[in-house]
Amino acid sequence: MAQVLEFRLPDLGEGLTEAEIVRWLVQVGDVVAIDQPVVEVETAKAMVEVPCPYGGVVTARFGEEGTELPVGAPLITVAVGAAASGGESEGSGNVLVGYGTSQAAARRRRVRPGQPTRAASAAGGNANGHVSTAGTVNERSDGARTAEQTDAPAAASAQAGGSYATDSHPETTGSTGTTDVTDGPVPVISPLVRRLARENGLDLRELTGSGPDGLILRADVEYALRAAAAQGRRTTMPSAEPHARAATPPTAPPLTAPAPAHTGTSTGTRTPLKGIRGAVADKLSRSRREIPDATCWVDADATELMRARIAMNAAGGPKISLLALLARICTAALARHPELNSRVDMEAREIVRLDQVHLGFAAQTDRGLVVPVVRDAHARDAESLTAEFARLTEAARAGTLTPGELTGGTFTLNNYGVFGVDGSTPIINHPEAAMLGVGRIIPKPWVHEGELAVRQVVQLSLTFDHRVCDGGTAGGFLRYVADCVEQPAVLLRTL
Template sequence: MPQVLEFKLPDLGEGLTEAEIVRWLVEVGDVVAIDQPVVEVETAKAMVEVPCPYGGVVTARFGDEGSELPVGAPLLTVAVSVGADAGASEEGAGTASGSGSGGAGAASGSGSAGAGSGSGEVESSGNVLVGYGTGAPVARRRRVRPTAVAAAVPARVPVAPVVPVAAPDPVPDAVPGPVAVVSPLVRKLARQHDLDLRKLSGSGRDGLILRADVESAIRALAEGTSAPLPAGFAAPAAGAVPEPEAVPVSVASSAGRTVEGSAAQRIPLRGVRGAVADKLSRSRREIPDATCWVDADATELMAARAAMNSVAGPAAGPKVSVLALLARICTAALARFPELNSTVDLEAREVVRLPEVHLGFAAQTERGLVVPVVRDAQARNAESIGAEIARLTEAARAGRLTPAELTGGTFTLNNYGVFGVDGSTPIINHPEAAMLGVGRIVPKPWVYQGELAVRQVVQLSLTFDHRVCDGGTAGGFLRYIADCVEQPAVLLRTL
């Protein structure tokens, strides 16, 4: 006889306690296989597809798209076929729910919700999700017969009540299959304006729908027929797009009076933005930071990069970016000044110098600011660092970074010059001890070999934790960085 098992939001690792439902991948009544992804969630670290460890029929879902669920809360219920041993099935349900998992070691354990070799066990993968899904299928699993389970559900399984929702009018010519969208912000923006993403033609690679495509459709709808809609997009009937409600809120003025705002917008700090806000606030509270900066002549560095990338023939490799060269310079500087590759243990009142350099770099994405980490950067050359930066940047833009790729950094490189600015006082990425900021590289008047010349100049700024070192050490570190930028041959000493 079929039995309804509850699948709870598992421990996603890295100390995360909640996740936001971005998209359901199954409907009530669908037949799911073991380890089939059933929901896409967004944590403070990354986007995750959560697989279900059971095979059977989905009888209920808990939580709407856009809502947040804590770890251990029910995600869905599945009707599975079981034998006579109910005790084994209950034990399997408890293991697969993941409510008690706390480390990576649980991700591969088979536990009591195993392959179902016994006649009375519930069939499940036996793999508790920690981070990014269950492992490989267990050998010789007993297969679920979806047809038999589906037929038995109406008579045997009490399905959770479904709240009736007014269904919108069907949109003609809807395109079946998954929507070519990777950004949760794009989905949320489309939901807020009642746009059917299946009717949009994406301008990104392989038809990917970008934020600009959705904003263009929103503008076209707001202007009525005066502006063309994106290709393949059908305008909804008049009045189908509701106007956002302006909720008056009380705003404190500079004089201390309370005034009424007519259209103030409240944006929740959650997901990636919430995690960044918490980390930056903690950094400001706990770290006594100081900043020093210097202008450097980057003309020789740019010439060296051009020479590297002009090599042809068998010796030619992938193009080397300026960021990769700066990252390699940072690893050389940290080898000379290990105080800045440290963290502070407040409880023990100790400075902990770290042996490996896990180099983070700031990357701006549609989901907000993220800091992917290049592992063991001290053992990589500029070409290897550049390849890893390119891979992590692509994964960040697509929302595919794992928690392991976003944590564990020991030093951060922040290239804010891409935004067209010269200088900044970066906030340290807690619990690290320092961050190097790099401004734009622009032609400026410069005294070169005793004469005024136009050179490629960059401003470098170092924000450091004054507990790990004094200004002399920080200044020596920054001066070494500048010397390598001005004379790349200085790096030959460390190669």
């Protein structure tokens, strides 16, 4: 007999507590292998594919695309083969980035005959296509109940009329008669229909679907909404009459949303602060609240640095990026001024000076601003820094950065010159103590060796936490960086 195992949204690490479903990679009824990715989710750190530790037939999916789920909420249920001799079926044993998949499924015990049943769980009420066939109702040790299927492949093959999944409500017969279970999703033709009903406050349990086996179609929902609008009321979510029936809808044009009432105030577009955008908003707001920052800046003649880079790349071998040279200058400056490679522990009222330099750099992507981190940047040469910057930038644009590649930075380098601007006063990437900003490098009039000349000039700015150092230390750091930009040979002292 097949055993139904529930796979929950795993702990993605780094304090992440929720994730948004971006794209389902499997359908109900699909056969999945152990550790096969089943869903693509977006967290506050990155977009990742979540693998399932079980192999078998997908019997239920929980959550529509665009839905946010907390860590620990059910993702899918999988019907696997007969349970192991110990009565438990273990996962793959693999531990991926932030994923613990080695725990065995929770033990289940059978409900006594005649005991009333409830819905699967609170999270199950939001399931997208939660499939349950007539079978034995079980209760896990944590008190949540699920419907155990006796023939998962047969249930998967029972789909008809399109890509959809059903909730056949199990019944229990006791001495008092039969009790219907009304919790959980109802059969709809697609997630879009469910979303249309939810956005308009319509309870799908009030409708009788006109599709095969009572399947609710989009026309059913649109007809019910038109009927409600004709009565001059907005449909709510009633619970007193869960099985009220709506008439079979006639053929009608698609539903058109009514024009919003004029309120006398201007209207606009609302964009939820979630995912990466929400994480950036939270971190920047916290930085402004907690860090007393100050900024200093200086113009520097970058002509010799640009010439040095040209000479390096002309000598053969991997090309050296300008960002890598600036990063090498930063690590040398931090070795001279380690106060800026630190963070403040306000609970202990201590400044924690860090031994390693994990260099973050700001990267603009289609999904928002992210700050990948180059680990142990102080121990890398220009070639290694160039390769790591390229790898992380490509991963950032593809949305495949892991949480570990987006956290743990100790100092940030922000090259806003790529946007064609000269200067900025950047906000410190909390909980770091400083950020170096680099503007565009452009030809400008400059006094060089006592004469006016056209030189490649760049503006450098340093925003620092005034709790970790005073202006003298910050100025000394920035001056050393400017000296290295103007005379790259200064770096030879630290090589």
